[in-house]
Amino acid sequence: MDGGDSLSSGRVAEALRRAILTGDLAPGSRIRQEEVATRFATSRIPVREALRQLEAEGLVTLVPHSGAWVARLDRAECVEIYRIRERLEPMALGESVGALTQEDIAELAGLAEAIEQTPEVDDFLRLDREFHLRSYRRANMPRLMAMIERFWNTMQQYRRAYTVLIGTEGRWAVHHEHRLLMEAIQRRDRHGAEELLRLHIRRTRRELATRTDIF
DSSP states (O other), X not given: OOHHHHHHHHHHHHHHHHHHHTTSSOTTOEEOHHHHHHHTTOOHHHHXXXXXXXXXXXXXXXXXXXXXXXXXXXXXXXXXHHHHHXXXXXXXXXXXXXXXXXXXXXXXXXXXXXXXXXXXXXXXXXXXXXXXXXXXXXXXXXXXXXXXXXXXXXXXXXXHHHXXXXXXXXXXXXXXXXXXXXXXXXXXXXXXXXXXHHHHHHHHHHHHHTOTTTX
């Protein structure tokens, strides 16, 4: 693939990724290569490359000689990824918490407050993601962070479906856990923060696994 196709594939992948993560492309939706190529005024080569990239991220399913679809929600995948996150994300937080600046902590507190205040699903999902990923920002482990961000992308559809189902009144547990997590971060309590985050992710996994209306 030449340089122009490489740039095009990156642009296409980013646009499709955004559409999937925001819910504009729903789970199970077909992605027609010719329509995408026309939209971006490019050939099918960069479109195919973009779809392969998104498949590697767990966002797209490619079926040989058939086509491409937005990945469907799958209980086994959801449980597996959440269990992996229970191990990876406390590690990232533990490495980060002692190095967070006072400005970082103030920013996290502001995000936690904004999460509690917003009634909008899209804002809640965006702020929640930002809160957690920013709490890991000082871990200085780029490979670990790349894995975590990929899992967050894959989990976005599950998080969206779950957030819609529980409504604003069902978010109380999230808010309570965020408050406890902020207290541990402010104390620079590495082990306490790690355990609280582990339990936070585990509770969500267990609740998601019981929701037959999602899968």
